[in-house]
Amino acid sequence: MIPRDWRPRYLQLAEELRAQIVSGKLVQGAAMPSETELAESSGLSRTSVRNAIRQLREWGLVRAEQGRGTYVRAPRQRIRRHNTERYQWEKDRALLDEGQRRKTGGTEHDTGLTVDDLKFHAEYAQVPADDDMANAFDLPTGTLLLRRLYWTSSRHESAPLSVSYSYLPYDLVAANPELLDAENEPWPGGTQHQLFTVGVELARIVDEVRARPPSPDEAELLDIEPGVSVLALRKTSIDITDRVVEVADIVFPGDRTELVYTTDLKRWTT
Amino acid sequence: MIPRDWRPRYLQLAEELRAQIVSGKLVQGAAMPSETELAESSGLSRTSVRNAIRQLREWGLVRAEQGRGTYVRAPRQRIRRHNTERYQWEKDRALLDEGQRRKTGGTEHDTGLTVDDLKFHAEYAQVPADDDMANAFDLPTGTLLLRRLYWTSSRHESAPLSVSYSYLPYDLVAANPELLDAENEPWPGGTQHQLFTVGVELARIVDEVRARPPSPDEAELLDIEPGVSVLALRKTSIDITDRVVEVADIVFPGDRTELVYTTDLKRWTT
Numbered sequence: 144m145i146p147r148d149w150r151p152r153y154l155q156l157a158e159e160l161r162a163q164i165v166s167g168k169l170v171q172g173a174a175m176p177s178e179t180e181l182a183e184s185s186g187l188s189r190t191s192v193r194n195a196i197r198q199l200r201e202w203g204l205v206r207a208e209q210g211r212g213t214y215v216r217a218p219r220q221r222i223r224r225h226n227t228e229r230y231q232w233e234k235d236r237a238l239l240d241e242g243q244r245r246k247t248g249g250t251e252h253d254t255g256l257t258v259d260d261l262k263f264h265a266e267y268a269q270v271p272a273d274d275d276m277a278n279a280f281d282l283p284t285g286t287l288l289l290r291r292l293y294w295t296s297s298r299h300e301s302a303p304l305s306v307s308y309s310y311l312p313y314d315l316v317a318a319n320p321e322l323l324d325a326e327n328e329p330w331p332g333g334t335q336h337q338l339f340t341v342g343v344e345l346a347r348i349v350d351e352v353r354a355r356p357p358s359p360d361e362a363e364l365l366d367i368e369p370g371v372s373v374l375a376l377r378k379t380s381i382d383i384t385d386r387v388v389e390v391a392d393i394v395f396p397g398d399r400t401e402l403v404y405t406t407d408l409k410r411w412t413t
Numbered sequence: 414m415i416p417r418d419w420r421p422r423y424l425q426l427a428e429e430l431r432a433q434i435v436s437g438k439l440v441q442g443a444a445m446p447s448e449t450e451l452a453e454s455s456g457l458s459r460t461s462v463r464n465a466i467r468q469l470r471e472w473g474l475v476r477a478e479q480g481r482g483t484y485v486r487a488p489r490q491r492i493r494r495h496n497t498e499r500y501q502w503e504k505d506r507a508l509l510d511e512g513q514r515r516k517t518g519g520t521e522h523d524t525g526l527t528v529d530d531l532k533f534h535a536e537y538a539q540v541p542a543d544d545d546m547a548n549a550f551d552l553p554t555g556t557l558l559l560r561r562l563y564w565t566s567s568r569h570e571s572a573p574l575s576v577s578y579s580y581l582p583y584d585l586v587a588a589n590p591e592l593l594d595a596e597n598e599p600w601p602g603g604t605q606h607q608l609f610t611v612g613v614e615l616a617r618i619v620d621e622v623r624a625r626p627p628s629p630d631e632a633e634l635l636d637i638e639p640g641v642s643v644l645a646l647r648k649t650s651i652d653i654t655d656r657v658v659e660v661a662d663i664v665f666p667g668d669r670t671e672l673v674y675t676t677d678l679k680r681w682t683t
Contacts, residue, residue: 151630194629201626230676238681344681350674354624354642354667356471359464360421372624372642372667383680397624397642404620404674406500410653411508411614 153194156185157202160195164204164215175205175213200368203398207368220297222304222395224253225403230348237336244331250295250304264303265328266292269313276310279379279390287313289323294364302366305400309334309391316341334380334389346383352376352402357394365396372397423464426455427472430465434474434485445475445483470638473668477638490567492574492665494523495673500618507606514601520565520574534573535598536562539583546580549649549660557583559593564634572636575670579604579661586611604650604659616653622646622672627664635666642667 163169176184181192196213199205206216229252236244250261270290277284289311294303316322318341330337335345353375357367365373373394380389395402433439446454451462466483469475476486499522506514520531540560547554559581564573586592588611600607605615623645627637635643643664650659665672 151628154628198628226674227676231678234678234681345678346680347678348676350676352622352644352672352674353670354644354665356626356640356642358421358424358468370626372626374622374624395624400623402622404496404622404676406497406618406620406674408501408504408615408617410616411504 151191151194152187153191154198156181156187156191156195157198159185160199161202161204164199169215171215171217173215175199175215177212197370201370201372201398203368203371203396219302219399220254220256220300220304221399221401222253223401223403224395225405226348226350227403227405229253230345233333233335234345237332237339239332241331244336248329249333254297254304256297260298262296262298263329264292264294264296265325267323267325268292270310272310276390279377280310280312280387282312289313289316291325291328293328302396303364305393305395306361306364307391307393309389311389315343315388318342338380338382338388343388344383345380345388346385347381349379349381350376350402350404351379354397357396361394365394367396367398374400374402376402421461421464422457423461424468426451426457426461426465427468429455430469431472431474434469439485441485441487443485445469445485447482467640471640471642471668473638473641473666489572489669490524490526490570490574491669491671492523493671493673494665495675496618496620497673497675499523500615503603503605504615507602507609509602511601514606518599518601519603524567524574526567530568532566532568533599534562534564534566535595537593537595538562540580542580546660549647550580550582550657552582559583559586561595561598563598572666573634575663575665576631576634577661577663579659581659585613585658588612608650608652608658613658614653615650615658616655617651619649619651620646620672620674621649624667627666631664635664637666637668644670644672646672 178189178192182189185192196205200207203219204216205213207213229249232252233249247258251257268290270288272280272282272284272286272288274284276288277286291309293307293309294305296303321327322337322340354372355375357365357373361373374397376393376395378391378393379387382388448459448462452459455462466475470477473489474486475483477483499519502522503519517528521527538560540558542550542552542554542556542558544554546558547556561579563577563579564575566573591597592607592610608615624642625645627635627643631643644667646663648661648663649657652658
């Protein structure tokens, strides 16, 4: 093994245990060795062993059960969401015919799952813009918005892969009454096609990415261990007339999500 | 006030307290009202009050002192790092003369601070590539790398704004011995200019963004409250021959950092 002296020892132990879980040596549902056993077998202090277990919890690999010990979790669906490519792909797809648009969606794009592997949930409500949303849209506070709550989960898991609150100016989308009814979800071609039906073309999408602990509700909904973080993405869609037409707040569980962005650079010499 | 019935009450209380801190009604260094006082004045349960205080800690606005209560923190320097623009800006800057390159750097770009407001720290080491780095560079495990640890802090704060481990293939940069000496940091024009001196031009940069709790060391170094998350960015720089030439792991405190990415979309009609 290559020496990695700059890594704390608890992390080296956590990585060894991760390798045992990934390789199947420690099987799904099995109890983890106790702190005492791990301290003896590794030669590390109880504190280091506890830090290693905490690290495994944060990676989503083990679950602590009050008073019973720590268990290896079932592997969970990971998301690698390549937003730079995804947004252009969604735009191109909005011009396809309905049959083609029905075949696949953004979540399938991110996960490699098929439409049949996924459960989809949508809830619509009309809400007045609070100060934050008014500011994001550059509209007066109180302007009526259509708020859409979405979550998608793998058929093999109860917890969703992400939770999204998407906001649209109500007057903008009311031009097509079909856009006001959650029964029409999942809409083939997604939001970019929905906007296309009311004459809107996107020019750019700005993503602001933050990390924070989950709220109590989010922890329960996403089924994440205490101490796992979430990625909070605010996605702002701007149309070709420079108007903000959608603002979405999307929360991803930090133990199984990566957001990927590619920046292509211009050549120095042409 | 616009009704926001879908927000939990603890969050509404946390937002009211945040407004009082931001407006200066609750001043820096002052003790927060006790849980009992807040429960009485807000009419909420002790649980909701405790959740509101936890939320303020996670926002980095208050600090809990063991056995003494909760205090309003000094406001901390925020970073809004617009990576899509930053990377092209850094590339353009690599071709400027030294005087121009000395004037400003990436951190100033992100924070609005000047060179005089910032303290810069750099440490270099030679390390063999572990499996993760070997994989990231597509080089054999054990290949010698130059590892550079950077942190930058505002002169008004002890904790750094971010901590970065940057890795370069040792043989690549050894062609210019000045690149092996941390005494030459901060290098005017940064890594893209350093690479320019050994004939390397970047074609694209891929950012992978994750959220996780800090390690114990990171929490101490970044001076963040227990429960604050970090943004973990892996930045991979690829040159015009499609070779990975730098891999950097950068950790940002989640209570005061936003990463921003803009995706420009192609027009439907030309």
